[in-house]
Amino acid sequence: MTAGQADALQRLWPKWGLDIDGRHVDLVELFGNDRPVVMEIGFGMGEATAQMAAADPGTNILAVDVHTPGQGNLLNLADRDGLTNLRVGNGDAIILLREMLDPDSLDGLRVYFPDPWPKKRHHKRRLIQPEFLSLAATRLKPGALVHCATDWEPYAEQMLEVLTAHPEFENTQADGGFAPRPEFRPLTRFEGQGLDKGHVVNDLLFRRVQHG
Numbered sequence: 001m002t003a004g005q006a007d008a009l010q011r012l013w014p015k016w017g018l019d020i021d022g023r024h025v026d027l028v029e030l031f032g033n034d035r036p037v038v039m040e041i042g043f044g045m046g047e048a049t050a051q052m053a054a055a056d057p058g059t060n061i062l063a064v065d066v067h068t069p070g071q072g073n074l075l076n077l078a079d080r081d082g083l084t085n086l087r088v089g090n091g092d093a094i095i096l097l098r099e100m101l102d103p104d105s106l107d108g109l110r111v112y113f114p115d116p117w118p119k120k121r122h123h124k125r126r127l128i129q130p131e132f133l134s135l136a137a138t139r140l141k142p143g144a145l146v147h148c149a150t151d152w153e154p155y156a157e158q159m160l161e162v163l164t165a166h167p168e169f170e171n172t173q174a175d176g177g178f179a180p181r182p183e184f185r186p187l188t189r190f191e192g193q194g195l196d197k198g199h200v201v202n203d204l205l206f207r208r209v210q211h212g
């Protein structure tokens with residue numbers, strides 16, 4: 001961690017940080033308003049997250065990662081750009097979803113370039129799995145957008161398969177396939193590294209279904 005990142009954590013955590021400790025979170029209290037809240041899981045160094053928060057001040061972004069230098073970096077960017085619509089969570093996004101958030105509380109979920117776990121024996125560690133989607137569905141409002149992206153094609157296929165099969169989600173794409181990268185998603189750091197290696201990037205845009 002750089003000195004700047006450590007300093008940002010110390011200065012800004014009390015203002016914009018959220019400890020993922022299992023305690024209930026009131027999102028209106030956390031952000032100080034009742035604007036829509038989109039959660040991002042695994043923001044890495046946070047450059048893309050800061051850009052999205054700046055471009056869409058009417059949306060609150062709850063960005064979560066376990067990576068402390070990245071948290072410091074994102075807090076620094078938020079401070080520099082005055083991003084009052086951003087909060088940074090430290091810990092496991094699953095705990096936040098399962099134990100801390102109310103049902104139907106999120107307007108969207110973003111998972112950009114989650115760890116690909118390429119080895120077969122590690123596939124079970126991948127985030128986008130049916131159980132995860134069932135949990136996420138309970139926390140998302142009907143109609144909420146789930147946006148995933150990956151540069152690892154076998155994982156992209158897995159994402160498409162499990163999202164398509166899940167009864168709580170429907171593809172926004174009429175052909176049932178991958179989506180073009182939406183304008184609001186900037187290139188991410190991890191994506192840049194993948195592109196340098198010649199990887200193909202796929203985006204997936206699904207909605208939580210509206211019942212009745």
Ligand SMILES: C[S@@+](CC[C@H](N)C(=O)[O-])C[C@H]1O[C@@H](n2cnc3c(N)ncnc32)[C@H](O)[C@@H]1O
Nearest residue numbers: 042043044065066092093112113115188189190
């Ligand atoms: C491959 S990196 C991608 C980072 C960033 N989205 C990008 O595209 O540059 C994946 C990130 O997900 C984070 N991560 C993995 N599992 C997580 C979890 N359960 N909760 C929160 N963050 C997680 C990792 O710490 C890592 O920073």
